[in-house]
Amino acid sequence: MSFERAQNASSRADQTTVRRANLGIVLQQIATGEPRSRARVAAETGLTRGTVSSLVGELIELDLLRESDGDSRSGRVGRPGQALELADRVVAIGLEVNVDYLAVCVEDLTGTVRHEQREHADNRGSSHGPVLERLARMATQALAEAEAQGLLPVGAVVAVPGLVEEKSGRLLRAPNLGWTGISLVDELAAYLPDLPVRADNEASLAALAEHWQGVARGVDDFVCVFGEVGVGGGIFVGGKLFRGAHGYGAELGHLPVDPAGPPCKCGARGCLETFAGQEAIARRAGLALGEGGARNLTDELIRRAGSGDEAVLRSLSEAGRYLGIGLASAVNLFDVDVVVLGGCFGPLAPWLLSDVQAVLDVRVLSTTWSRCEVRVSEFGEGAAVRGAAALTLMSVLAEPWLVAELPALRREGVS
Amino acid sequence: MSFERAQNASSRADQTTVRRANLGIVLQQIATGEPRSRARVAAETGLTRGTVSSLVGELIELDLLRESDGDSRSGRVGRPGQALELADRVVAIGLEVNVDYLAVCVEDLTGTVRHEQREHADNRGSSHGPVLERLARMATQALAEAEAQGLLPVGAVVAVPGLVEEKSGRLLRAPNLGWTGISLVDELAAYLPDLPVRADNEASLAALAEHWQGVARGVDDFVCVFGEVGVGGGIFVGGKLFRGAHGYGAELGHLPVDPAGPPCKCGARGCLETFAGQEAIARRAGLALGEGGARNLTDELIRRAGSGDEAVLRSLSEAGRYLGIGLASAVNLFDVDVVVLGGCFGPLAPWLLSDVQAVLDVRVLSTTWSRCEVRVSEFGEGAAVRGAAALTLMSVLAEPWLVAELPALRREGVS
DNA sequence: TTAGTTTGTGCGATCGCCATACAAACTCTC
DNA sequence: GAGAGTTTGTATGGCGATCGCACAAACTAA
Helix, strand or coil, X not given: CCCCCCCCCCCCCCHHHHHHHHHHHHHHHHHCCCCEXXXXXXXXHCCCHHHHHHHHHXXXXXXXXXXXXXXXXXXXXXXXXXXXXXXCCEEEEEEEECCCEEEEEEEECXXXXXXXXXXXXXXXXXXXXXXXXXXHHHHXXXXXXXXXXXCEEEEEEEEECXXXXXXXXXEEEXXXXXXXXXXXXXXXXXXXXXXXXXXXXXXXXHHHHHHHCCCCCCCCCEEEEEECCCEEEEEEECCEEECCCCCCCCCHHHCECCCCCCECCCCCECECHHHHCHHHHHHHCCCCCCCCCHHHHHHHHHHHHHCCCHHHHHHHHHHHHHHHHHHXXXXXXXXXXXXXXXXXXXXXXXXXXXXXXXXXXHHCHHHHCCCCEEEECCCCCCHHHHHHHHHHHHHHHHCHHHHHHCCHHHHCCCC | CCCCCCCCCCCCCCHHHHHHHHHHHHHHHHHCCCCECHHHHHHHHCCCHHHHHHHHHHHHHCCCEEECCCCCCCCCCCCCCCCEEECCCEEEEEEEECCCEEEEEEEECCCCEEEEEEEECCCCCCCHHHHHHHHHHHHHHHHHHHXXXXXXXXXXXXXXXXXXXXXXXXXXXXXXXXXXXXCHHHXXXXXXXXXXXXXXXXXXXXXXXXXXXXXCCCCCCEEEEEECCCEEEEEEECCEEECCCCCCCCCHHHCECCCCCCECCCCCECECHHHHCHHHHHXXXXXXXXXXXXHHHHHHHHHXXXXXXXXXXXXXXXXXXXXXXXXXXXXXXXXXXXEEEEECHHHHHHHHHHHHHHHHHHHCHHHHCCCCEEEECCCCCCHHHHHHHHHHHHXXXXXXXXXXXXXXXXXXXXX
């Protein structure tokens, strides 16, 4: 229930609004770059040293900050400042349901992964009840371990390959899982008492992971494409995840890239997904779609491409060109200058990258003054879970006061 | 210099921040729908009646609000409230430079056009100096008339068919005017002392006009396409104009709609503009591109389409289909559910609409639960100027305190 | 005419930031 | 090694803005 983003529908302002905003500003300032003293934060934010002191005090109280113990001999004149850094007690839980695995991870505010687990599971077409129960068991175990270590879990987010209604947390449809209209958040929350649970699209969360800890760190505007069974997309604009009007935006997979192309299961023709999805690449190369699951398919493509299989190489090159076309649409519309290739496009990048880049160089308007840069994700399949954890962590950084409003349970060990 | 949008890079909060936010909230509340009493505003915003009183007092002082003089016999029990409504003294200046005309308009906060002028001019390839001087003369005259009527001009925005750098107000390039690297805002501001001047893309501003007073009034998320010489686009998301990362976004004209299509002057192939721009439609119908200017070309297309010219009808239908494809990209990425056809697509809509709608019905993902609605702009060529004025007016509604910080000149007649 | 209801304003309380002052801790210079 | 100079962090009073409450004003209903 907590961790809703505030201030969207601008509500009345108050002194507490000021306090909250400043708590967030101070925390985010300290979160970026090296540890800082109170005085330096004051200078950088424009707040008074006194005010910063007060804010920092509250943040320390909330276990979000701590004073570094290291000697702070700076060598500069004057009294040395007490360096402040992010505390590592507060953690977020990342969950993921995907076609052929379940995953959970526990990550702290500093970005360190404290626990990670991934279980193979063929969820394609499985009923959702048992799958969610199994995921919840993994989550409960992770929670227990975290609490045994004295960590403070403040929220969980589950990544799913489908459309999620932002507010209710309902999974509208997940074609590759075969699920429709599931009360995803409600069902999971029932297993995880006193922990705020949210759900989101896996591609959006993977994009978040790239921004938080991946190759797009520090980049405020970029577009991600992820090759999975199909093609997913996540877009960052202005340092924030772009979700579209209702939260179903950034659907790169069904961008029209060739109106005369093959039919897509969405009903249209020539969607990007019909050329560049993992299965599409394999099919167009004449490979039989075995039963082995997604991972094996990518491995097979890599193997064949590595050994010079003409059909596969041609299919990959084509996929790269169509990816370029689809990405050009997104890049021109959103006016970003970085593109990230993730999911199966990561390991396949050696055979895609040059085609993608070549098409972008021609089709991106802003190329004339700055070339659109293509980066390759360094996460394997782990991006979405990491992003799921990161969503909570970024919420905490932006709106630290929310942790103060968590269910009593969380605060027991502290006060 | 004023009227920059605040709070983007979240800055430290303050008591004045609270005041400013609440001023904006109260003003916007009163701006939407019917006039309201202070008490009702208080109930709707969550502020206290006392606080609202204080805020309203300041807004009246700034000539942004006034108490309606009309009898407020409501028929309900209790003391009747003093209805508050937007004042009509504060006005904004909209300017437009286009290929074959110059335009200026003066609009007040209530959305009433107080003055409007449009002059034919063949600016294609003209040197920018004399053109801007002529536009400035029109603006000065409009300002003089406004001040003679006791109006208070608070800002001017100029619409141009090209890429504008948001902060500096430099016009990077305007292909159809043949201008490159013009200090648009600086040059105009020199003619208009003490009046904040900004510049923006005509398509974005036209979209703003549709939201402010046009067919997209009350719609917070929509995409506009405008047919001019080429094709321009403007996108609204979350009630705000979407400009992309650097302000050059929403370029619908160069969306790839057919990778094998004809070459575009941007260097790529098969951009939307090569099928659906006014000139492209004419060219594909075999019409000679006469010297008559844009307006005549559209009229000619309408005339021929009306009389059943096969080639023109075919070209229009094709344009409609490609428009549908391009729009589908935008609609899927931004997840909007309304599309507006403007510019020359307005009068041409009878021959475009069904094709556009048909393609969208197939290619828009969310069609399964809500059909994407296509609306036709009711502005003629006037959308951009109106939007230019609206940009200032919407800024004032969102950030009323900026009016208090205007150059002394403006306030002379008041205090 | 009286009771009841709603509106708008005035007053003290509270909260949060700012400006200032001051003690603490360190470097630099003599 | 001592003192001057500098920077840091905390404490205190002032200010601004909202809130809660009380009260007069204005109107309806009986």
